[in-house]
Amino acid sequence: MFDVPSPRIRALLVDAAGTLLIPSEPVTEVYLRAAAKHGVKIQLSEREVLDNFRRAYNMPWGGSSLRYVDDARPFWRRVVALSVGSTNQAVFEDIYQYYSEGRAWTLAPGAAAALSRLRASGVKLAVCSNFDTRLRPVLRALRVDHLFHAIVVSAEVGAEKPSPIIFEAAVQQLGVKASECIHVGDDRRNDVWGGRDAGVTAWLWGQDVHSFDEVARRVLHMQQAGLFASWEDDE
Known part of the structure; x- marks a missing residue:
């Protein structure tokens, strides 16, 4: 009420x-597409990637409640790595840059x-x-x-x-x-x-x-x- x-x-x-703002695409599609683009084989279903993403996003971040500091790259690097099971830097950069652009979002x-x-x-x-x-x-x-x-x-x-x-x-x-x-x-x-x-x-x-x-x-x-x-x- x-x-x-x-x-x-x-x-x-x-x-x-x-x-x-509404994401233009499901996060799982964005993450898996970036991995495939850079030749990283992900042995996970879309559901598993989504579950991993939710867990990673909600995990405590160090000793601070502030997840987003400046550009928040450290936080998002951990989220991407735990979501897809890869620390490939090119995959992370591709995803991070995508969400920096208007095309990633819809009003x-x-x-x-x-x-x-x-x-x-x-x-x-x-x-x-x-x-x-x-x-x-x-x-x-x-x-x-x-x-x-x-x-x-x-x-x-x-x-x-x-x-x-x-x-x-x-x-x-x-x-x-x-x-x-x-x-x-x-x-x-x-x-x-x-x-x-x-x-x-x-x-x-x-x-x-x-x-x-x-x-x-x-x-x-x-x-x-x-x-x-x-x-x-x-x-």
């Missing part, structure tokens, strides 16, 4: 991967139009994402970077969701209060619980809201309701 926001909504924060349907509508209505917009430094080039390649007043990346902030630090950084960069923000993301722990701990209203993508058009309609409704409330208070 999604939160009932503060009556005065001034900003929308959105998660990147899994919400705003969620209707996202650009909905965000443009919100921005035109005076809503401040930010990406708030656990990602490495490739996020900005990806957003530029997809021609949506200009829609955002702030792009807040965990690798740059030095904190990952669900830490309130990254949400606080987004709020500060937008020049609003946490209570005036809605955050939308696909991870209950990172996006919903993390957002709420930071004082931000949080909606779970795929459950509380299902499309960017729906997000825009609800945010604009709340914004309008807040304006009416403020007018009544002034009278």
Whole structure:
């Protein structure tokens, strides 16, 4: 059940991967294609590669909770190696470069139009994402970077969701209060619980809201309701 926001909504924060950005291809196809390209024989099924990927991605990373530092190459090198069972450098570079490019990602349907509508209505917009430094080039390649007043990346902030630090950084960069923000993301722990701990209203993508058009309609409704409330208070 999604939160009932503060009556005065001034900003929308959105998660990147899994919400705003959708992988263009299954990760298993990308990994196995890169291995085949460089002559590395992988004796694993797609299902096994996917299971390995999920385990590797969720494994503790050293003594820190921060997986993405700068370009996050060490982290992703381990993920690729454990996923396909090979430390071949050419395979890793091929995969890493692929996910640096716009072709690796697709915008969620209707996202650009909905965000443009919100921005035109005076809503401040930010990406708030656990990602490495490739996020900005990806957003530029997809021609949506200009829609955002702030792009807040965990690798740059030095904190990952669900830490309130990254949400606080987004709020500060937008020049609003946490209570005036809605955050939308696909991870209950990172996006919903993390957002709420930071004082931000949080909606779970795929459950509380299902499309960017729906997000825009609800945010604009709340914004309008807040304006009416403020007018009544002034009278």
